Structure formats: structure tokens, C-alpha cells
Amino acid sequence: MIRVVLPPHLRTLAQVKGEVQLDVPGRVTRGAVLDALEARYPMLRGTIRDHVTERRRPFLRFFACERDLTHDPPDAPLPEAVVSGAEPFLVIGAIAGG
Amino acid sequence: MSGVRVLVGTRKGAFILTGDGKRKQWNVSGPHFAGWEIYHMKGSPADPNRLYASQTSGWFGQIMQRSCDGGKTWETPGGEVMPTPGSMPAGQSNKFVYDVSRETGKPLTTHQWYDGTQHPWEFKRVWHLEPSPTDPDAVYAGVEDAALFRTSDGGKTWQELPGLRGHGTGPKWQPGAGGMCLHTILIDPKDAKRIYVAISAAGAFRSDDAGKTWKPINQGLRSQYIPDPKAEVGHCVHRIALHRSRPNVLFMQKHWDVMRSDDAGDSWREVSGNLPTDFGFVIDVHAHEPETVYVVPIKSDSEHYPPDGKLRVYRSRKGGNEWEGLTKGLPQQDCYVNVLRDAMAVDSLEPCGVYFGTTGGQVYASADAGDSWAPIVRDLPAVLSVEVQTLQ
Numbered sequence: 427m428i429r430v431v432l433p434p435h436l437r438t439l440a441q442v443k444g445e446v447q448l449d450v451p452g453r454v455t456r457g458a459v460l461d462a463l464e465a466r467y468p469m470l471r472g473t474i475r476d477h478v479t480e481r482r483r484p485f486l487r488f489f490a491c492e493r494d495l496t497h498d499p500p501d502a503p504l505p506e507a508v509v510s511g512a513e514p515f516l517v518i519g520a521i522a523g524g
Numbered sequence: 525m526s527g528v529r530v531l532v533g534t535r536k537g538a539f540i541l542t543g544d545g546k547r548k549q550w551n552v553s554g555p556h557f558a559g560w561e562i563y564h565m566k567g568s569p570a571d572p573n574r575l576y577a578s579q580t581s582g583w584f585g586q587i588m589q590r591s592c593d594g595g596k597t598w599e600t601p602g603g604e605v606m607p608t609p610g611s612m613p614a615g616q617s618n619k620f621v622y623d624v625s626r627e628t629g630k631p632l633t634t635h636q637w638y639d640g641t642q643h644p645w646e647f648k649r650v651w652h653l654e655p656s657p658t659d660p661d662a663v664y665a666g667v668e669d670a671a672l673f674r675t676s677d678g679g680k681t682w683q684e685l686p687g688l689r690g691h692g693t694g695p696k697w698q699p700g701a702g703g704m705c706l707h708t709i710l711i712d713p714k715d716a717k718r719i720y721v722a723i724s725a726a727g728a729f730r731s732d733d734a735g736k737t738w739k740p741i742n743q744g745l746r747s748q749y750i751p752d753p754k755a756e757v758g759h760c761v762h763r764i765a766l767h768r769s770r771p772n773v774l775f776m777q778k779h780w781d782v783m784r785s786d787d788a789g790d791s792w793r794e795v796s797g798n799l800p801t802d803f804g805f806v807i808d809v810h811a812h813e814p815e816t817v818y819v820v821p822i823k824s825d826s827e828h829y830p831p832d833g834k835l836r837v838y839r840s841r842k843g844g845n846e847w848e849g850l851t852k853g854l855p856q857q858d859c860y861v862n863v864l865r866d867a868m869a870v871d872s873l874e875p876c877g878v879y880f881g882t883t884g885g886q887v888y889a890s891a892d893a894g895d896s897w898a899p900i901v902r903d904l905p906a907v908l909s910v911e912v913q914t915l916q
Contacts, residue, residue: 435559435584441605468615469603473584477619485583519583 428459429514433486436474436517440467445514454509456488457500474517485520528871529594529913530879531575532887533562536905538577540595543900547877547891550900556598557589564866564909566653571660572913576679578650578665586649588617590679602680616681620647620665620673623684630690635669636698645669645689652866654709657716664735666706670697670723672735685735688721693740693757697726700760700779707865708761713768720774720789725760728776730789741789745778762805763865767814775817775844777807777865782819784844795844800831806868810893811876815843818870818878818894820863829860837880839894853897854888861886866909873914881907 427447437443448462457480464471475482480500482488487496491505491513507513530541537555556562560579568574573594579587589598601617622645623629634642648668656662661678671689673682688706697704705724712718717734720741727742745759760779767773776783776792780803783792796802801821810816817840823831830836835854838847861884871877878890885904888897 433583435581439584439587439600464615467605469587469600469605471603471615472586472618477616478621483583483585522582 427511428454428462428508429511430459430463431514431516432470433517433519435519436470439469439473442467453501454504455501456495456498456504456515459504459515460500485522487518487520489516489518490514526873527915528873528877529567529572529915530869530887530889530900531565531567531595531909531911531913532881532901532904532907533565533577533866533909534881534885534905534907535561538562538565538579539901539904541887541900543889545873547871547873547889552901553595555905556595557587560587562908563649564652564911566655566911567913568655568660568663569657570655572915574655574660574678576653576655576663578653580649586618586620586647588650588679590617601678617679620650620667620682621684622647622671622689623686628686629684630686633690633694635694635704636696638699642695645671645694647671648703651705651707652709654711657711657713664709664711664719666709666721668703668705669699670704670706670726672706672709672721674735687731687736688729688738691729691738691740693726696757697723698758700724708764710764710766710771710774712771714771718771718788720764720766722761722764722776724762725779726757727759728761728764728774728789741785742792743790744785744792745783746781746794747779763807765808765817767809770814773814773843775807775809777804777819779803779825782807782844795840797840797845797847799838799847800836800849804863805865806863806880808868808870808878810878811870811872812874813841813876813893816841816893817844818868819847820868820880822862828862833858833860835859835861835882837878837890837894837897850890850894850897852895853890859884864908867907869910869912871912871914877912879910879912881910883907 430446450462526545532539537558539554542551563578565577575591577589637643652666654664665673672685708722710720719731722728729738762777772788774785782796784795804822834856836849861882868880876893881887883906887900
């Protein structure tokens, strides 16, 4: 199972507490994880990446294993520790605003 | 037993204020969608328990919310958790894509940017929701960058009415300080095919064929920054209001100037009269008196607060030009709040109730058509919008 940690507002929107656990078929990439996340929780569509272009929303970043994966290609494989479920995949909101 | 439900959108969530028929006792629920900007909430005239809300965020974009029980519970239409993935399409309620299809759409052209260059249309948020008077599942949405969308399935999917954006004057439309937003949608209560919209800063438009084609209705408007007095578009219209008994008569709060049209917007004349300043954002019409109009004068385009630190609603009982300041119960010193364009509404009880919200977080109500005022709440986040439902 792939573990995903969402920012608090998206956890509220998806009505989940704590981590989300997902089955991700095939190669575990960022794109595949987000596809599985949005398929399970359709209310999250458009909140992390654009509906049409699938571009990341500018104030969000992706981390795992203490690495910033934001600018890796969406089809790049995620770290083995994420694939094995030892470490979560993190969606982080920018610290900004009032 | 009658009552009212006041729907308040703020910078940090939504609040629902429920009052008795006398409008003395209030129950406050919220914040709903805590921490998110709620640009607008409005109920369906066809089913008062059906509410729609525009929830937005700089981080997470647009969310649409719908309630079928008067705001007790909410859902993202078509966004329910899927026990087994695969039953797509779902989660489309926040998908606002401009229609550029060859068959039904218009090319995605450009509009004027702040520096005068051309800039492509980009969806940012929903400013205003206008439910159909007859169908709880049908709603119009005014969006930034300015365009008009419609749902006919209760908010699950939205389609653009591209005739407005594709009118041909788009390259002359430009954003105001708040963005290039379509903020006003009025459906003619006597002819559902007639729709008025207003855009900052493009002006007012009218459709007589249910939104297929549009005509700019800005003749008579004067704006200092537009040298051409007959300019078809470009005016910064802040708000338009009408009375349901007389939908050909329109009242407008423009950036500067309060205006009136007696011919469905074909021509306008100024009715600012004796107002202390004719800059402002809100304008509304008494529920039972079509010549009674309300505005909240704001000092200037660079000083968005009441003149002299005195919060005053101005009322005209003669359709403009002659205005009286209403002060009873409103702060008359050291008040420097703003009242934004979607933040005034009226109920249809007798006597008519008038409501407005401020950027200081107060929501004021008058149960006597403006003669006296009292705050329902004082310390909400900055108020973006106020709507009222009269409940029987």
C-alpha cells in the first residue's frame, strides 16, 4: 500500500483522518499515485493538479524520504521506501498567506 | 412561522445566520469550510433548502459545495468517495473549462492586462452563483477571468455560455483591482431568457436569448479613465440591482456614479444626486417598493472606507437623486470598514429587511427598511458576500 499524507484542508475535503492508503497498480510514480488518489477521492480532483493540463497547482509541493520531488517528472519512479510503504508520499501546501 | 436565513461568505469560511420573523433572535452556525474563502452562497428560489457555495483557495483552487438541507450538511456534487475506482467521470464540479470547441465554443482570445498588454484568459475562481428561479439543479456561475457558466445537473458539471466571452470586445476588457470578474447575474423574473451580467472592468451586458448572444449595455456611463464617451465596453461596473415587479428598470453602482436605466440597460442616466460620495460597491432595491434603493457610499477609489469614519446606508425613495443617510444603530465615528459588492441583500418580509456585511466582520440587519440597524454578529472574518432567504 502506498501511504499519502495530505495537507489538513484536503483531508477535511476528502473526509479522511491521518494518512491515506492506496493501491497503486503498475509502476509507482507521482502521476500514478495522484491518479489513484483522485479515483478514490474524486472531490480532490483539480485541487492538487489542474483538471486538464495536470500541472501542479503552484502553491503545492511533493516530498518523500526527506527529498523534494516537486520538479521530478510525473512519470519518474518514486523512492523504493514509498513503494514499499515504509515512507509516505507527502503533499505539502506552501507556508504563506494570512 | 416565517423567518430568514442569512448566508454569509467570508475570507475564512461560511456562516449561516437564522432569524425569526421579527428578526430579533438569531442563531449563528459556522464556520463552514473553515479557513477557505467563500466568495458567494445562494439558495434556490425553487427549493430553499438547496444551497450552493463557491469555496476557493490560493492553494487548492476552486471547490463547489451544495447543500440539500438548508446548510446543515454539504457535499461536492459528484465528488463522493468512490468505493471502487473506475466509475468516471466524477469530481467534475470544480472543472470550469472555457469552451473553445469548434461546434459550440469560441476561440480563447486575450484580454487587456494591467500594463496594457494582452493576456490569455485563465480561470481563477467563481465569484457569483445565481440559481434558476424554477429549477433547483440549474445555476449560473460568474467567474474570473470573466465568463458565464451554467450547470443543469445540480453542480456536477459546468458548461460555458461562450457567446459572452466571445462577444468580440474581449481584448478591451481588463481586470479591476480584484481581478477580471463576472460578479453580477440577474435573471429577468418575467422572462427567463433575458439575463443581465456585469463585469469589472468591461461593463454590463444583456442577453435576450438565454445567454446565447450578448449585447453591451453601457451607453450613458461616463468613466474618467475612458476618453471615449461612447465606449462600448471598459467601464468598471460594481453592481446592478432590479425589482422583480419592474425588471426593465435597473440601478447600478459603478466605480464612481450611481446610475439608473429605464429601458433594460439600453441607456443610463446618473442618479447620484446628493450622495456624499458616489463611489461604492453595493446597491439593492427594497422588496416591496421598486423606487426605494439602497447604497453604501465609500470615500473614494483609493480610500475604501466610509466618508468621515461614519458608516451610513443611503436610501432613496424616489429611484435616485434624492438620498437620505440612515445612521441609527450604525457606528458614526472611527469606522473604516468596506462593504464589498455582493455583501448587501434584502428579505421579503413586511416591513422589508435589509442586510449588509463589512470587511470588519460585522453583519448588520435592519427589520424596518433601513430606519434602524443592529449587528447580528460583530466579529466574523472579512465579509465577502451576504444573501438572504425568506422562509415561510
